[in-house]
Amino acid sequence: MTLSQPTDAMHRKGTIISVCRIGLHDIPEVLSCGLQDFLEKPSHYFFALLIYPVIGLALFLWASQGNAWHLIYPLLAGFALLGPVAALGLYEISRRRELGLEIEWQHWFSALRSPAFPTIGMLALWLLVLFFAWLLTAEWLYLSLFGSSSAPSGPLALLADVIGTGRGWRLLILGHLIGFCFALTALGTTVVAFPLLLDQHVSLRTAVAVSLLATLKNPLPVLGWGVCVALILILGSLPALAGLIVALPVLGHTTWHLYRRLVRIDGSVAIDPKG
Template identity: 45%
Template sequence: MTALHIVSDAEGEVPRPNIRKIGMLEVFDALHRGWIDFREKPSHYVFLCLLYPVAGLVLMAWSAGANLLPLMFPLASGFALVGPIAALGLYEISRKRELGLDPSWREALEVRKSPALFSIAAVAAVMFAIFVGWLVIAQLIYEAYFGVDYNLTTSEFFQNVLGTSSGWAMMFWGDLIGLVFAIVVLAISVVTFPLLLERDVGAVSAIWTSIRATAANPLPVFLWGLIVAVLLFIGSIPIFAGLAVVLPVLGHATWHLYRKLVEPPALDNRVNP
């Protein structure tokens, strides 16, 4: 039953939410609405979102302390691949504000009681697997250019990366392959977690809905991905401190983008699995 419930909803059916076509301006409107949610509920983010910069700093310190400097940047960038999972509490706050409620940070934690928890966990496992895959490939790219010697000082590492033709070639291919990973993650997650939070449609339906939303709105979704990448980069300077603001805004904005891309539940098409 658990496996079936991951594939379908609790009734054994596979909802097929209808997709809307949106324009580029609606992406900026979603971002604006995300900012409003952040502005109206700022007290929540000390609890919910300082975890991100702290986790980022831990990852950076771990990579340096374990002589894994070559994985420092893939860890920092790849951490964004799993960001949609941790933003579930932010989606819940935006959802309840949309209903005219005044949610507290404790209510954000109620996502753990969601009937779609198994589906959420299944999608989270997929995202984590992609994250690990990115780290493995990033390591292989580094080793292809510089071998397997990880006993480098910080200065030697940056000299290799920034001061040699091999380093620039490595960055080119690493960025190109990283872009492919980012596009895949964006396509399968742009509405997946907000959808599962609101409706228990099953993991397969949620991922397929996200892919269909991306296919129907390639430019707006690409613009959203670009906005996310730029804001995450800005928020990471210095030492990830800005992420305490950037991440909650993006989390709330993701909920509003979902609202624009996916029709309300009453309009869903449903099929038997």
């Protein structure tokens, strides 16, 4: 295991929150920890994670009914922006396993009773704003290149337009570049924010500042983590989104362990494990 070195610290009521340096080799290590958490008792949250593939399929059906096939890919890609919110319960499961505490299905909802829940809600609202801004941008980009009168009649027609035309390739290139900017914004501001809020009940400003500092001090590992998340979500989405039942909890647990690698808490008051 890598011994991460603290590089910057923030002080809060006697608590020192230090941001540590990690390496790219830490990514597979935290993924392994996340997978171990998932394998411990996966049945406890299968029922909860099943809702996300269902939501994804509902979005797919909505887009197809409204002849908005061009929004299917942006919807699925943008869904990753909301991943940290979906993983709130998983952070608590990982925290309890780390402390050697009992784990039951109801602990998945412990975040709802956290004193930090209002702050978590504000941070979730920020990601929701990013999500809808991304969708509006994707819609604008498509209309600017294809016009409003050339809506594809189905996914195959859309694929032909995108792959077989110059404007389709412009759509692919510009769309991915713009999407990367949205993803980087979400990653930089929340990479450790949600676990930190649950763990230490800090302010929204502190949580975002620590996430930004962790990103600035570890640009390659954080970017590598973002790429890893994207690849796992793509693989999980291929079998009719069913793979997300495994991909989402593994990524959620892994995010907790990444937080533990990136952030060190000194002089903090222990959180009541019964919470």
